[in-house]
Amino acid sequence: MTSPFPEPGLVRWRRIWRQPLALAVMGIALCGCSFDLGSLMPEKEKPQDAPKAAAAPDSAVSAANVTEAQAHTAKAQGLAKSGETQAALDEFNRAVALDPYNAQALYGRALLYQGNNQHDFAIADFSAASGLNPQKAEPLLGRAVSYLAIGKVKEAAADLDEASEADPHNAQVWTTRGQAYERLGDKTKAAASYSKALALRPRDDAARSGLARVGG
Secondary structure, three states: OOOOOOOOOOOOOOOOOOOHHHHHHHHHHHHHOOOOOOOOOOOOOOOOOOOHHHOOOOOOOOHHHHHHHHHHHHHHHHHHHOOOHHHHHHHHHHHHHHOOOOHHHHHHHHHHHHHOOOHHHHHHHHHHHHHHOOOOHHHHHHHHHHHHHOOOHHHHHHHHHHHHHHOOOOHHHHHHHHHHHHHHOOHHHHHHHHHHHHHHOOOOHHHHHHHHHOOO
């Protein structure tokens, strides 16, 4: 389930690519991402091997740490929405240090890294969040955008394929998938993705212009 609500001034996205297509991808990510992911919660059963970005401590995470981490995460989300990104990053760091399995903190930190063009860090955190919640489209979409930013288009397309299966009603996923396949030169898949996005969100200008480019 996705419930995007843009936050003006939340993160100023820097230019990563010069191509209009690439800039459109980044714009899509900004409009659809929220730091407050109430649906993105850690699973009750923790995995045995956590991702590197969320390396588990030697002992189990205590209930007190989990509670404190949640408080830092909530504070970070508020700071991020107010545009205080450095302070928000500090709070997300504290949350992850206390509870490496806090998917909300990992996802929020990934968005901040992504907004600062620190895509390797963003990919690591998106991967960790996705590992904790494998059926969620948001971390896959976020990771795909960072993959696109560093030119790993095939990896982005794979993530977007998975995200479209996890949440087939997410227009943002379909538009970004269209752009990934357009960059790969697969006009058929690109057109199909753009068309799906427009069926879900008729006023999606990025999908409409994309469909025109690939001759759909």
